[in-house]
Amino acid sequence: MSITIAPSSRPRRRRFSAALLSICVTALLSVAACGGGDGSGALVLITHDSFSATDEIIARFEREHGVKVRIVQAGDANVLVNRAILAAGNPEGDVLFGIDNLSFGRAARANVFSTYRAQRRGEIPADIRKQFADSDLVTPVDFGYVNLNFDKAAGTPPATFDDLIQVPWKGKLVVENPATSSPGLQFLASTVAHFGEGDWQAYWRALKANDVAVVEGWTEAYQTRFSLYGGDRPLVVSYTTSPAAEVFFGKLTEPPTLNVIPNDQLFRQVEAAGVLRGAKNERAARAFIDFMLTDEFQEQIPETMFVYPIMPVPTPEWWRFAAVDVRPAVLDVSTVDVERWIKEWTAIMER
């Protein structure tokens, strides 16, 4: 076969190719110029995807301590801890925020943190400190609850856990997989706390028989399966603060959803921060932990992360929709065996 190349198009094509090539090389160089890794003098904060803070408060820290803050969002709470464990001793950053009371044991055993006693530590309630075995490896910063959100447009909500396994609620609930989702895991923990170690399995079997939908993570559950956003399920595992968040984001006067389970049956997740063992900038890491306990930082937590600040600070007006009665379900954290829970749950739900 003969291949002819039109002579007139050759110079044009050559110019175009040359231009394209130079653009590509420029792009390549500009990326490389951004450097390999974080510069000296920076504080690298490793946290999960749900982390958020006002630019203002971060800028304040940078001013007061003379360091640039770089934020690494390492995945959800579970991936965050896994990454830290994989990198123990040679961490990706200096301070880690987002370790919770369920995964603390695992991280402590993997020797991920180095100790630091925060200045305001004495002001943190004892029962919260106990969630981390009162250890100095981490410092609690905020806490939250996972609950079932109900779409008000769907009528009358269920009232208890037991309602969910009854016939009228068949096919109405969507939950997240605890193996891959932090709220999913917390909901599982709530059922363990409520029903006890021996009986929660039966509850989940009943849920499965009642056509519960299981999805990967909060985004899929809330944004694609929840009926508020065009999904097919009026009940979703989300946060007690989600109704308030709807008010905040949608600029509403009333939340379109409500929380279902009474608070004393819910598991409380406490989030903490810790200095990573082997951190390059330990001084700044410690300063940041203290900074997270200041009133200014605590005050902006509700509007950025939608969890409850640990220190008594004033909260925004719309936060009243997130009010909870502070009597969480009791679960002895030292006996928690998350791995076994997940294995058993998987065996029940996926086979």
Add this chain to the structure above:
Amino acid sequence: MLWRGASPDGVPSGDAIVSVLSDRFYWERLVFTTAQAIFSTLLSVLVGLPAAYLLSQFNFPGRSVVRAAITVPFVLPTIVVALAFQQLLGPSGWVNGVVQALGGSPFTASGTLWAILLAHVFFNLAIVVRLVGGVWANLDAQQEEAARLLGADRVRTFRYVTFPALFPAIASAAALVFTFTFTSFGVVLILGGPRFDTLEVTIYRLAARLVQLPEAAVLSAVQLAATIVALTLYTTLQRRTARGGRLRPDRARSLKSTSWAERALIVVVAPVLTVLVVAPIAALILGAVTRDGVLTGRYFASLFVDTGTTAYVPPLQAIRWSFTFALGATAIAVVVGASAGIAVARARGRASSILDALLMLPLAVPAVVLGFGFLTTFNRGVYDLRGSPVLVLIAHALVAYPFVLRAVLAVARSMDPHLPEAAAALGASPSRVWRFVELPILARAILVGAVFAFAVSLGEFGATLLLRRREFATVPIAIFEALGRPGPDNLGRALALATILMGVTVVAFLIIERFRYRDVGEF
């Protein structure tokens, strides 16, 4: 990562291998994975063949746009696909709206096997259409005309002349689609449910809980082996398609010269194509510009409003970084892919196929594992690239170069070997032969592959998610951030960003259409 899994306590152990291989649960997963891949492949070929026929045989206005539109799903991030299907098929979606207006009862499509299969076809149609269509467009019409002259009717001609000639292309397209659906992750993860887990999703779940890393490693090895087999099949078949000298210029004819049978085909295929490809995309775009049924530009406008928090990604910055990574990754992909393509073309026989398959492996590795692998590899001393955009660049280049490789390989194999020989016989040195004979021929293929690589990098999500920093977040990351918070505005913003991503991708593909080397080439 495999090593860590194989030796959980620092000591290699065969326990995991035994426990996994003897567990019925995992065998069931393997069976399901294979079954859904086969069905997806069959469906894709079934829908893809008529589409390939239409697009390769007929020249009609808007043909390039249709071809570009078919290819868009291939590069969309999976969360965007899930959103699109949700907008279309969800309980408050458009389809349900129509059904209910007509008096029917609402239905739900998510969590079903059909949702997975449909999404797979949505994604992979492009492969069948372009691979088969590319060959069909250049098939030697003389053989078919000869058959007709000798008295064969259209059906016999197709059965005994056209189809055998096309078969290697169809088979190689099928093998490629099989590979992609076998290792399908995002689609299964989001649109399926725990009952429909594929092997890849199971690996992901096991790896998410570090304690089960050994099992994950074993399953990964199994999947890798299966994928290599499938890929080798593909590359062997592909080798047989490109026979030098058989290809002729584009033979598309105008729509006016159609027979009634062909018109019937168009009437049937066009709506199916529309539904499968256009509808989800249209639903997505509509979702980005409407609120409660009213047209609005608020979502696009709000993209530019700085929320004052660390989670905010300015869209222009995201677009700039997406482009930067795409251009840089393309540059690397061109160099690596072109060299690899030429190397494979020059290799002989079996070695060529195996080398080809191995070079295509990045396509079969889950992006998340890739990301994790990078983090645990580039983490010491001067090689500590964690936190550097260079790592993202490498990840993008890795998933992009196979496309350059395929484009270059197709042309390199169908290049008339007499040309360089003639040049050498006339006294040209090897470098002159390369510069003035081979390179100009390959240049267009490189461009075709490069633009495809560009588009793939634009849509890359899995590995980028793991390696990202706010300073260099890309558009898929921005979409992900927008989806992480409640509120209809956030969802609308995500849809708006997804629309922008699709628009840029379509433009990129339209550029391919202008520079395709007489429709020779796989993509």
